[in-house]
Amino acid sequence: MVHNSTPLSRRFSVAPMMDWTTPHFRYLARLLSRRALLYTEMVTTGALIHGDTARFLRHNAGEYPLALQLGGSNPEELAHCARLAEQFGFDEVNLNVGCPSDRVQNNMIGACLMGHPEKVAEGVRAMIAATSLPVTVKHRIGIDGRESWDDLCHFIETVAEAGCRTFIVHARIAVLDGLSPKENRDIPPLKYPWVYDLKARYPELEIIINGGIKTFDECHEHLNHTDGVMLGREAYHNPWLLAGVDSEFFGEADPVASRHDALRAMLPFIQEELDRGVYLTHITRHIMGLFHGQPGGRQFRRHISENAHRPGSGIEVVLDALSKVREPVREPMAEATT
Known part of the structure; x- marks a missing residue:
């Protein structure tokens, strides 16, 4: 590798x-x-x-x-x-x-x-x-x-x-x-x-x-x-x-700005694993804590718990779960002042 x-x-x-x-x-x-x-x-x-x-x-x-x-x-x-x-x-x-x-x-x-x-x-x-x-x-x-x-x-x-x-x-x-x-x-x-x-x-x-x-x-x-x-x-x-x-x-920049960005960055990997025949629930059980303590976090977990184990479950379960959690509003970058 x-x-x-x-x-x-x-x-x-x-x-x-x-x-x-x-x-x-x-x-x-x-x-x-x-x-x-x-x-x-x-x-x-x-x-x-x-x-x-x-x-x-x-x-x-x-x-x-x-x-x-x-x-x-x-x-x-x-x-x-x-x-x-x-x-x-x-x-x-x-x-x-x-x-x-x-x-x-x-x-x-x-x-x-x-x-x-x-x-x-x-x-x-x-x-x-x-x-x-x-x-x-x-x-x-x-x-x-x-x-x-x-x-x-x-x-x-x-x-x-x-x-x-x-x-x-x-x-x-x-x-x-x-x-x-x-x-x-x-x-x-x-x-x-x-x-x-x-x-x-x-x-x-x-x-x-x-x-x-x-x-x-x-x-x-x-x-x-x-x-x-x-x-x-x-x-x-x-x-x-x-x-x-x-x-x-x-002392280095953090790689992701939000939980949503992190999960979106993981989607291609999740799809690859599904294509290899891995059950969705074997993957999603490890992302359950991502929205820990966030508004909508409980709904996110519930949606995955209730749907990921169903036969044929795919990436749409993760996307639907993600939609239950409000995305943080991005502040515009501060202008440099002189």
Whole structure:
């Protein structure tokens, strides 16, 4: 795939989220921000090696800069998948050491690996040897039974020694015994100072903070102490937030002026996907938050909910939904005064 020339920066990124950061959401996110770094959903090494590789790695060249997140712990498999990431044009390959799901624990994937720093280091070393892409790790600050500051530092030091320079830290522990994945995103308390202290202790490493961040003001506060911020659910449920990222964090012009413009810019892509046989509802579920908090936003969502799943639904459903939301009046450009 042909890369655009946008440099990869981790100053602001959108977290990998299962069922959410699909190619359809990422296409919308990229229309709203040229600079936010986007991540795929987690893909397991097993799915990539034994499944439909091309389907799992499919993305649009317009999504760059884009990172692939892998779930796995076998060094040979991770190395093989890191090579695939490079071959398919991704800009970074990230190892998931934060997902608390039982399904992944049984296969030594995700947060349970925090209990096995040497295993993570082995995997990272194999990936670095296999690809020229940056290899990064996303993890929690601990897991039940290994939740001390010393445990966290041991994890960071072990993995850094294997060559990892970038750690994306979800500022909560994961409770593997007794909490569901959903509860693990809310119940364990956020400990942002732990992430700040990691940056202070390891200034040579790139430390990105994640977990519960909702506003630009919060982002700026975190950026006083860390190298970057990663937003998850807020960026998904209220994607228009991304439309201010380029000016707010990179000093560059924002790419779209209105929500209407963003959705209109997405129409040719939606049509292409429909022509490929994708159901409209698989696309539209990711644009539901675009008019979050706007007059007519509820009618927009309702129209899509009631119509997108009908057999043969096409782009007219999106256009009809769009007509339910009043377009903002454009102010004329201010005349330069002398």
